[in-house]
Structure formats: structure tokens, C-alpha cells
Amino acid sequence: MNIVFEKTKGLTDKTFHYCPGCTHGIIHRITMEAIEELGLLGKAVGIAPVGCAVFAYEYFNCDSYEAAHGRAPAVATGIKRVHPDCLVFTYQGDGDLAAIGTGEIVQAAHRGEKITAIFVNNAIYGMTGGQMAPTTLIGQKATTAPYGRDENHAGKPIMMSEMIATIPGAAYIERVAVNTPANIRKAKKAIKKAFEIQREGKGFTMVEVLSTCPTNWGMTPEDALKWLEENMMPYYKLGIYKSSEGSVING
Amino acid sequence: MAKGKVVFDENQCKGCGLCVTACPFKLIEMDEKRINSKGYHPAHVTDLEKCTGCANCAIICPDVVITVYRIDK
Ligand SMILES: Cc1ncc(C[n+]2csc(CCOP(=O)(O)OP(=O)(O)O)c2C)c(N)n1
Numbered sequence: 338m339n340i341v342f343e344k345t346k347g348l349t350d351k352t353f354h355y356c357p358g359c360t361h362g363i364i365h366r367i368t369m370e371a372i373e374e375l376g377l378l379g380k381a382v383g384i385a386p387v388g389c390a391v392f393a394y395e396y397f398n399c400d401s402y403e404a405a406h407g408r409a410p411a412v413a414t415g416i417k418r419v420h421p422d423c424l425v426f427t428y429q430g431d432g433d434l435a436a437i438g439t440g441e442i443v444q445a446a447h448r449g450e451k452i453t454a455i456f457v458n459n460a461i462y463g464m465t466g467g468q469m470a471p472t473t474l475i476g477q478k479a480t481t482a483p484y485g486r487d488e489n490h491a492g493k494p495i496m497m498s499e500m501i502a503t504i505p506g507a508a509y510i511e512r513v514a515v516n517t518p519a520n521i522r523k524a525k526k527a528i529k530k531a532f533e534i535q536r537e538g539k540g541f542t543m544v545e546v547l548s549t550c551p552t553n554w555g556m557t558p559e560d561a562l563k564w565l566e567e568n569m570m571p572y573y574k575l576g577i578y579k580s581s582e583g584s585v586i587n588g
Numbered sequence: 589m590a591k592g593k594v595v596f597d598e599n600q601c602k603g604c605g606l607c608v609t610a611c612p613f614k615l616i617e618m619d620e621k622r623i624n625s626k627g628y629h630p631a632h633v634t635d636l637e638k639c640t641g642c643a644n645c646a647i648i649c650p651d652v653v654i655t656v657y658r659i660d661k
């Protein structure tokens with residue numbers, strides 16, 4: 338009898354504190370599986386954000402650090418420059434990376450920092466109770482947008498992958514989703530690829546992962562995956578936005 | 589066809605039901621008769637004989653509850 342799937346050594350034994358069905362858990366797992374498969378657990382340093390993933394350092398079975406809200410790319414920069422042989426990655430939500438920390442991520446990409454950002458886009462501020470994020474879709478309800486996001490008032494949802502891909506210092510940018518087993522497999526491949534490009538010293542890398550927040554979206558976990566597919570994926574198109582081989586946008 | 593086996597670390601299950609939706613053969617259901625140490629109805633397999641070991645359930649489980657084995661014939 339062969340084991341075809343078991344818990345990665347990249348995760349600690351600690352139980353995730355996430356809500357039932359929240360896909361943060363899947364993204365933690367595939368990130369750490371990728372690092373384990375690359376044989377880099379002993380060389381990896383993860384930077385946790387402020388947001389629901391604030392305790393990520395409790396789960397990553399590698400060296401970890403906790404940054405102030407949005408500042409993970411700056412912390413990662415410091416660590417990578419002092420330890421250039423380490424695999425350094427940030428794990429950030431959309432409130433963290435695309436709101437309070439937009440400046441940090443843009444400047445880190447511009448400097449071509451050899452770090453990887455795992456960017457979890459769930460179109461809302463999860464931890465603080467469901468406020469509108471820059472990534473919230475037009476018409477999507479949030480506690481601070483009770484009638485849904487109004488484009489005239491809040492503009493269109495921010496597309497971070499498209500934006501960062503225009504920066505010369507960015508070497509690899511891909512957007513993936515974790516709504517089905519097939520897409521989860523692809524998401525893991527993208528994360529592994531980004532880590533490999535970091536190791537090759539080619540520049541800044543980011544994988545944007547479309548994720549759910551069943552609790553603040555007010556849906557069952559199953560409906561949240563469907564909502565992601567039907568509403569997020571048409572706007573936030575999956576694909577490679579930047580790589581040495583050019584870009585491939587799906588959809 | 590390869591035959592599989594799945595083992596649930598039952599007390600880690602949060603009853604989210606995503607594994608139920610991911611199994612191509614609809615072999616998983618929530619066990620309404622039992623409650624685990626977290627207070628959820630845990631997921632369980634109804635007909636292990638039909639499991640192919642495809643690991644879809646384990647790949648979608650956000651809480652890494654499921655271990656999958658395959659017996660190649
Ligand atoms: C300096 C600062 N400003 C605001 C907050 C409040 N705050 C905590 S988490 C958060 C946003 C979380 O959203 P996101 O990054 O999308 O992560 P999620 O919880 O959805 O995973 C905010 C605004 C804070 N902790 N620190």
C-alpha cells in the first residue's frame with residue numbers, strides 16, 4: 338500500500354484557527370508542500386501578515402517572522418539581503434498587500450527583491466469582520482458597503498498581478514485559484530515555479546491566489562467556492578502575467 | 589483500476605463539507621450521528637471499496653484531515 342497523500346512536514350502539528358472551509362488552510366499547505374518538495378524547509382523564512390493569517394508562523398514548519406500590517410515585503414527584504422541563500426517568502430491578504438501595504442509591495446518589486454509574495458485575494462477584510470477591500474468586486478456587499486461596492490464611489494477593484502507585472506524588477510507573476518482539486522494542483526505548481534525563480538536570482542516573484550471567506554461572504558464553504566468561480570474568476574483572470582517565457586492569460 | 593483507501597483524522601475535521609463535493613464518486617458524507625471533539629459532524633466514507641485513491645478529497649480539505657493510500661493491482 339502506497340501513501341499518495343499525507344500531511345507535509347512543512348506544517349506543524351498545530352490546528353489551523355481558520356473558519357470551517359476557509360481556503361487559507363489549502364494555501365498554507367500547498368506553499369509548504371512546495372518548499373518541502375524543493376528540499377528547502379531548512380533554508381526557508383516565511384513572513385506572516387496582519388489579517389486572518391496573522392498566526393501563520395505557528396503553522397509554517399520553517400523559520401518565520403511576523404510583520405506589521407502591510408510591511409512583510411520590507412521585512413522580507415531585510416532578511417533576504419542578510420541571508421541571500423535563504424528562500425524568503427511573504428504570505429499576505431488583500432487588505433495587507435493591496436491596501437495598507439501597496440507601497441511596500443510595489444517598491445519591493447521595483448527594487449527587484451529576490452523574494453516571493455504569496456498574495457491571498459479573498460476580496461474582503463476577513464479578520465476585522467468583512468469591510469470592503471480594494472479587491473472587493475463591484476456590487477459585492479461588505480459591512481462598509483452595505484448596498485454593494487459602488488464604482489462611482491470606490492472605483493474598480495484593484496488588479497495587483499496586472500499592475501506588478503508592468504514593473505521591470507518583477508520576474509514571475511501568476512494568478513491562480515484554489516476552487517477545485519485541479520486548480521489547487523496548478524496553484525501549487527505556480528508557487529513552486531516562483532520559488533525556483535527566486536532561487537535563480539532573477540528578481541521579484543508573486544503568486545496571487547483567489548481564496549474564499551465563507552464567514553464574511555455569508556455563504557457555506559461550498560457556495561463560496563462557486564461564488565469565487567462565477568464572480569471572481571471572470572474579473573481576476575487566471576494566468577501567467579510575467580515570466581521569462583512571456584505571459585499566458587486564461588479566459 | 590487502482591484501489592484506494594482514505595483515513596480521516598476525525599477530530600481535526602471542521603465539518604466544512606468540501607471533501608463531500610470533491611469526491612468524483614460521491615463516497616463521502618457528513619456523519620450526522622456523531623460529533624467530534626471540536627463539536628462538528630465529521631466527514632466519513634460510506635463505501636471504501638469504491639475509493640480509487642484519487643486524493644481529490646485530501647487536496648481540497650483545508651484542514652489536512654485526510655491521508656490517502658493506493659493499492660495498485
Ligand atoms: C496598522 C493597522 N491598521 C489596521 C489594522 C486592522 N486590520 C487588521 S487585519 C486588517 C485587514 C485584513 O484583511 P486581509 O489582509 O485581506 O486578510 P484576511 O483577514 O482577509 O485574510 C485590518 C485592516 C491593523 N491591525 N493595523
Ligand code: SF4
Nearest residue numbers: 355356359389463550
Ligand atoms: S474570517 Fe474569512 S478569511 Fe478569516 S478565517 Fe474566517 S473564513 Fe477565513
Ligand code: SF4
Nearest residue numbers: 611639640642643645
Ligand atoms: S480518494 Fe478520491 S475516490 Fe477516494 S474518497 Fe477521496 S475523493 Fe473519493
Ligand code: SF4
Nearest residue numbers: 601602604605607649
Ligand atoms: S474537507 Fe476536511 S475539514 Fe472539511 S469536512 Fe472534509 S475532512 Fe472535514
